[in-house]
Amino acid sequence: xxxxxxxxxxxxxxxxxxxxxxxxxxxxxxxxxxxxxxxxxxxxxxxxxxxxxxxxxxxxxxxxxxxxxxxxxxxxxxxxxxxxxxxxxxxxxxxxxxxxxxxxxxxxxxxxxxxxxxxxxxxxxxxxxxxxxxxxxxxxxxxxxxxxxxxxxxxxxxxxxxxxxxxxxxxxxxxxxxxxxxxxxxxxxxxxxxxxxxxxxxxxxxxxxxxxxxxxxxxxxxxxxxxxxxxxxxxxxxxxxxxxxxxxxxxxxxxxxxxxxxxxxxxxxxxxxxxxxxxxxxxxxxxxxxxxxxxxxxxxxxxxxxxxxxxxxxxxxxxxxxxxxxxxxxxxxxxxxxxxxxxxxxxxxxxxxxxxxxxxxxxxxxxxxxxxxxxxxxxxxxxxxxxxxxxxxxxxxxxxxxxxxxxxxxxxxxxxxxxxxxxxxxxxxxxxxxxxxxxxxxxxxxxxxxxxxxxxxxxxxxxxxxxxxxxxxxxxxxxxxxxxxxxxxxxxxxxxxxxxxxxxxxxxxxxxxxxxxxxxxxxxxxxxxxxxxxxxxxxxxxxxxxxxxxxxxxxxxxxxxxxxxxxxxxxxxxxxxxxxxxxxxxxxxxxxxxxxxxxxxxxxxxxxxxxxxxxxxxxxxxxxxxxxxxxxxxxxxxxxxxxxxx
Amino acid sequence: xxxxxxxxxxxxxxxxxxxxxxxxxxxxxxxxxxxxxxxxxxxxxxxxxxxxxxxxxxxxxxxxxxxxxxxxxxxxxxxxxxxxxxxxxxxxxxxxxxxxxxxxxxxxxxxxxxxxxxxxxxxxxxxxxxxxxxxxxxxxxxxxxxxxxxxxxxxxxxxxxxxxxxxxxxxxxxxxxxxxxxxxxxxxxxxxxxxxxxxxxxxxxxxxxxxxxxxxxxxxxxxxxx
Ligand SMILES: Nc1ncnc2c1ncn2[C@@H]1O[C@H](COP(=O)(O)OP(=O)(O)OP(=O)(O)O)[C@@H](O)[C@H]1O
Ligand SMILES: [Mg+2]
Numbered sequence: 108x109x110x111x112x113x114x115x116x117x118x119x120x121x122x123x124x125x126x127x128x129x130x131x132x133x134x135x136x137x138x139x140x141x142x143x144x145x146x147x148x149x150x151x152x153x154x155x156x157x158x159x160x161x162x163x164x165x166x167x168x169x170x171x172x173x174x175x176x177x178x179x180x181x182x183x184x185x186x187x188x189x190x191x192x193x194x195x196x197x198x199x200x201x202x203x204x205x206x207x208x209x210x211x212x213x214x215x216x217x218x219x220x221x222x223x224x225x226x227x228x229x230x231x232x233x234x235x236x237x238x239x240x241x242x243x244x245x246x247x248x249x250x251x252x253x254x255x256x257x258x259x260x261x262x263x264x265x266x267x268x269x270x271x272x273x274x275x276x277x278x279x280x281x282x283x284x285x286x287x288x289x290x291x292x293x294x295x296x297x298x299x300x301x302x303x304x305x306x307x308x309x310x311x312x313x314x315x316x317x318x319x320x321x322x323x324x325x326x327x328x329x330x331x332x333x334x335x336x337x338x339x340x341x342x343x344x345x346x347x348x349x350x351x352x353x354x355x356x357x358x359x360x361x362x363x364x365x366x367x368x369x370x371x372x373x374x375x376x377x378x379x380x381x382x383x384x385x386x387x388x389x390x391x392x393x394x395x396x397x398x399x400x401x402x403x404x405x406x407x408x409x410x411x412x413x414x415x416x417x418x419x420x421x422x423x424x425x426x427x428x429x430x431x432x433x434x435x436x437x438x439x440x441x442x443x444x445x446x447x448x449x450x451x452x453x454x455x456x457x458x459x460x461x462x463x464x465x466x467x468x469x470x471x472x473x474x475x476x477x478x479x480x481x482x483x484x485x486x487x488x489x490x491x492x493x494x495x496x497x498x499x500x501x502x503x504x505x506x507x508x509x510x511x512x513x514x515x516x517x518x519x520x521x522x523x524x525x526x527x528x529x530x531x532x533x534x535x536x537x538x539x540x541x542x543x544x545x546x547x548x549x550x551x552x553x554x555x556x557x558x559x560x561x562x563x564x565x566x567x568x569x570x571x572x573x574x575x576x577x578x579x580x581x582x583x584x585x586x587x588x589x590x591x592x593x594x595x596x597x598x599x600x601x602x603x604x605x606x607x608x609x610x611x612x613x614x615x616x617x618x619x620x621x622x623x624x625x626x627x628x629x630x631x632x633x634x635x636x637x638x639x640x641x642x643x644x645x646x647x648x649x650x651x652x653x654x655x656x657x658x659x660x661x662x663x664x665x666x667x668x669x670x671x672x673x674x675x676x677x678x679x680x681x682x683x684x685x686x687x688x689x690x691x692x693x694x695x696x697x698x699x700x701x702x703x704x705x706x707x708x709x710x711x712x713x714x715x716x717x718x719x720x721x722x723x724x725x726x727x728x729x730x731x732x733x734x735x736x737x738x739x740x741x742x743x744x745x746x747x748x749x750x751x752x753x
Numbered sequence: 754x755x756x757x758x759x760x761x762x763x764x765x766x767x768x769x770x771x772x773x774x775x776x777x778x779x780x781x782x783x784x785x786x787x788x789x790x791x792x793x794x795x796x797x798x799x800x801x802x803x804x805x806x807x808x809x810x811x812x813x814x815x816x817x818x819x820x821x822x823x824x825x826x827x828x829x830x831x832x833x834x835x836x837x838x839x840x841x842x843x844x845x846x847x848x849x850x851x852x853x854x855x856x857x858x859x860x861x862x863x864x865x866x867x868x869x870x871x872x873x874x875x876x877x878x879x880x881x882x883x884x885x886x887x888x889x890x891x892x893x894x895x896x897x898x899x900x901x902x903x904x905x906x907x908x909x910x911x912x913x914x915x916x917x918x919x920x921x922x923x924x925x926x927x928x929x930x931x932x933x934x935x936x937x938x939x940x941x942x943x944x945x946x947x948x949x950x951x952x953x954x955x956x957x958x959x960x961x962x963x964x965x966x967x968x969x970x971x972x973x974x975x976x977x978x979x
Contacts, residue, residue, distance in 0.1 A: 270836050271843060274829045281827035284803040285885070286844035 109238045114360045115353060120245035120314065122352020123252035124150075127307035128329025129344040130259060131183075131300035136338040137263065138272045138296035140198045142514055144206040145186045146329050147322030149301045150308025153179035154317045155216060157309050158225040171227075176305040182212075183301015187294045193708050194290075199459060199514055200707050203653060206463065206517075207707070209322065210646060211700025214693045216319035222689050229313025248310045252345070255306065259299070260341050272296060304329075323525060323642065324371075328355075330518045331375040337382065337511075350374065366529065372522035379515065380507035420571055427563035435559040439631060441671045442566035443624040446573045448651045448663035450620030453577060456657035457586075458613040460509065464520030465621045465648045467527040468497045470640035472622025473629040474537060477546045480630075486549045490626045497622025498615040505611040516614070524642050531637035542636030549630035562631045569627060573620060577660060580616075643695060647674070650699045654706050656713025665715050673698070754816055756781045756893050756925050757802070762811035764794075764801050771797040773949040774811070779893060781817075782923040786936040786957070788970060789946035795929045796824045798946075799897045817893060818844065820886030824897040824929075826878045828885075830871030834862060837870045837881050841888030855884035858914045876907040883911060887918070895927045900935065908932075912939065933970035937961050945970075 128146050135143040157175035160166045166174070186208050190201040229244035263269040274282045275292045282289050307325070308317070315321075328351060335347025355370045430438055447465050454460055472493035479489035508519045532540040548555045549565065556562055580586050629635050647670060655666025677698060681691030710717045757779040764772040772794045779785050789795055800806045802813055803821045820841065829837050835852070842850040856863040859880040865873065870881060879899075886894055894915070900908040912935075918924055930936035937943060937957040945953040945966060953960060960966050 267839065270832060271840060274832060274836075274840050277829040277831045278827055280800075280805060281823055281829065282840075283805045284800075284821045284823055284827070285840055285889075286804075287840070 110360075112239055113241065114356050116241050116245050117314065118353035118356030119349050120248040120352070121311070121356060122332075122349035123248050123345075124307040124311040124348075125325070125328040125332045125352055126345045126348025127252055127255065127303050127310075128325050129332035129348050130256065130341055131303035131307075132329055132333045133336065133338055133341055133344050134259065134263075134299040134303065135187075135293075135296045136276070136333070138275050139191065139201070139293040140276045141190060141201040141205065141293075142198070142330075142338070142517065143186070143190075143297070143300055144202060144326060144517070145182075145209040145212070145322075146300060146304050147325030147327075148186075148209045148212045149179040149182050149304030150311065150325050151216065151317055151319065151322040152182055152212065152308070153305035154308035154312035155220045155225050158227045158312065159220070161227045172309045175309045176302060179305020179308065180298055180302045183304065184294060184298045186301070187297025189704060189708070190297070191290050191293045193711075196707070196711065199461065200711055202514055202517060203461060203649070204704050204707050206649075207700045207703030209326070209700070210696050211704070212322075213319055214697035214700065217689050217693045217696070220319070221687075222319060224316035224318045226312050226316035229310075242314065244310075244313050248314075251306070251310060255303070256341060256345050259303075263341065323521065327371050327375075327518060327522045327525070328352075331371045331378070331522075334375055334378050334382075334515065347374075347378070363533065366533075369526045369529065372519070372526050375519060375522060376504065376507055379511055379519075382511065423567045423571065424564065427560050427567070430560075430563070432559055435563050437671060437675065439559070439563050439566045439627075441667055442563070442570040443628055444648065444651065444671060445570050445664055445667045446566075446624040447621045448648055448655070448667050449573055449577050449660060450617030451648050451652045452655070452657055452659065452663040453580070454613050454617040455652055456659065457581075458509075458610040459514075460610060460614065461514060461517040461649070462520040462614070462617065462645075463517050463642075463649065464522075464524035464527075464645050465617070466640040466642070466644035467520070467524040468501060468618040468621035469625035469628065469644075470527055470531065470635075470637070471497045471500055471618075472625030473635050473640070474531065474543070474625075475622065476626035477543045477629040477635055478537070480547050481543065481545075485551075486547060486630065487551050490549060490630070493626035494619035494622040497625070498619035501618030502611055502615040505614040509610040509614065510607055521642070521645075524645050528637045528640065528642075538636075540637060542634060542639070543629075544634040546629050546633050546635070548633075549627070556630070562627070566627055566631075569623060573623070574660060574664075581660075643692070643699075646699055647695075650702055652713075653703060654714055656715040656717075659713070659715055661719075662713050662715040666713070755779065756783075756815070756817055757819070757927065758812075758814040758816075759798075759802070760812045760814075762798070762801065762813065763809045764797055764806055765809050771949050772801070772808075775946070775949070775951055777944055777951065779925050779927050781892065781925055782919075783925045783942065784928070784940040785926065786928045786930060786933075786940040786943045787946060788930065788933050788936060788943060790969075793946045794949040795946060796897055797949075799823065799895055799929065802895060815893065818889055818891045819893040819895060820889050820891035822879075822882045822886045822894070822896040822899070825901070826875070826882045828870040828873075828878055828881055830869065832870060833867050834870050834873070834881055835866040838862075838885050838888050841885035843889070845889050850888055851890065852888075855887060858887075858918065859884055875902050876904065879903055879907070880911065883915070892923065893925045893927065895929075897929045899928060899930055900932050908935070937971070 128150060131149070132143055132146050135141055135146075153175035155175075156178045157171045160171035160174050161168070164171075186205055189208060190196075190204045196204075229242075230247050232243045234241045234243060234246065261269075263273060271282070271287050272292045272295070274285075275287060275289045279289050282292075304325075307329075311317070311325075329348070331351055332348035333344045335350075336343030351371060351374050354374060358366050358370050427435060427438060447469060451462060451465055454462055475496045476486075476489045476493040479492055480486050484492075504519060504523065505516070508515050531537050531542075537543070548557065549562075550556060556565060625640075632639075651666035651670045652663050653666070654669060655664065656662030674695070677694045678691055681694045683690075706713065755778045757777070759775055759777040762772050762775040763770065775794075775798060777787070777798075787795055787798070797806065799821065800823075801808055802815070802819065803823075829840065832840070838852060838855055839850055856866075861877065862880055862884060865877065870878065873881065883896070886896075899911065903911075915924075915926065919926075926940070928936055928940060937960070940957055943954065943957045943960050944951050945960070953963070953966060961971060
């Protein structure tokens, strides 16, 4: 009994820190409609800095914590400045920028503090009531959190400044007309997010040591808490945080600590489902995706439509003939990743949703194919089952999550990503952390693929088929509906497109593509481990698509090719002698994170649309000018004097 | 000195030119209307005056305070009516904003002070939008599409209330209106904008007699709707 109460108290304390992170998310969302992925980063950096201040520089308590919180605030302002820096950036692009920054911060954290967990003593002492022992730190956390929540609640609901900030997201244009500096308010909101996240981190580190990657769990937990209040209401976020914290603490106490993210995900999904059932009437917070780059132009010369693709296919099929073993592996990887990124590009470009967990769907496909064929299924059937399972799983998640208009899928998929890796490593039947081995080769009947070159041809064939399927999908009637969806949800709804259903379908398709690639990967590798499907891989897919360009088919191909090559270079660099073991990771995080940010700010529609636009401009095809199209959902009108990016 | 002076204003959306060398003036206390077909650039001008859009070239000078009623009302729909009104005074940061003044002009709003603005009817929302613009104690009121979607009686009421305020203060008005008949009857001077350029200007009486303008805006069904 007393154990239960202790779990409850520590759960409430941890929940309070999640609620603090969540309140930071709410502050940013209320003012800017941006979902801030870097919310957990503020906490981690603040906690790390406090640890250094206490243990390395021997500063007194109080000062050290204050420094940590101040750094959180500064980081919040910095992230805000970058995410809101460009006028007319859509909330979804800003979301990806915060994600990129969070990832780039990983690199900094690893370099400065290494990969060991950091902690420091909090308030010493325990409160003893009978046989009950409650750490004073827990009580401190609960007290501080309640005070802060009261403060920010009053700020947003009772002060003029707070109302002015809320008005910014409610109607940015009108706010500007009233003379409210929308971007400055947004910046302050990010500062507030940094401050709140910093406080959470500084309070949490004494009871829960932190590593550089704790921020993902914190951000997911904070998000799940904030979802209770639809990212708008502070009191519900506090309640959500506490429910979540208690649930996690009970699960960790009675089952296993690594299931934390599963709890967060389960709670998140449950809340969203409940909200989705509730809602239907009121206009939810709306968030429209960036318009995809102009669709494939109308009448093109015959040679462009027929000869060029044929030539491309022939070349793609011929390439394996000229490659040696290690280059063949790279080539296969490229083809498989291309299949995944084409799906992600559809999802991002047309449904305006972001998945930070495509590697998880790849894993589902890979494990499905591997398990089935290990249990004696013919490889072909196992291969075909993989995309089905991945797609169904995605649809199941997507139905509640995609009902919410705002971009909740990003967090949900990230939670899936973490959960899946944790689950796979913990289930003996799935091979635990050593994964599955001696997966048979792919084959049909008695014919089997025996060589790398054979897998290269299989991969390239699948990639080509997927490419054509997707092309036809875009050109079809549902495809046109998708484009309507990408331009305006309300408009799409009014011409009778069932927005939610389409989003779910696109999400399922993208997951199915990932599952298909995963299946080939499993056969080709012969062995798979959970670590092969990390968050980093999901991040890579995201970078590939954004670099290449959303809503196009050429974009992901180019992005994939560039990134796979870049990856080789980074690996070579990171494994130089004398480098710490985490160096390749540092490099990848830094490069991918920065790439996301730079590309989104400099080429918001990706490289391929940008360069094809330039190409057309230079070579004088007059019919161009996809100019003047404001990014829908942009906080303010496009800055008129700015050259458009088309 | 003119209250509002717009000189050679050029505003673009990307490459598309929406305003091309617009000049316009409003004197203190003057009633001016700006008319033109759909897509002529009227709303663009208002947004530029309000500082939402930045001009590529040219200047906007406002020697005094301006209040804006944006096209389509644009209330803060999640905030209460009263908060909407209060935020209208953001520029002046007044500690005793003239809430009562607005409630005097639009008495029905008083009972709705704590309702979410998004739940009001169109006409009521327009009243809030006008009230919000008046909260900053403006010398110039810029109204984009006063009568859009409103019943004639409501328009009449709002016009009457604005006229009443003008009896007490020297409020100038820049009115953008599709109902040109109403606009010309009310205002002293008019500008006609087409394709981002001012194509005619002058006293409304004189303009109304020009055949081309009569044809385009006042003849036929142009003003007969109300
Ligand atoms: N955000 C925008 N991005 C690109 N073009 C725009 C944008 N807003 C307006 N335009 C274009 O600029 C031109 C002027 O538009 P504006 O809204 O100023 O017209 P208006 O005179 O107010 O028309 P209406 O009477 O229909 O309200 C139009 O051709 C319009 O299509
Ligand atoms: Mg207009």
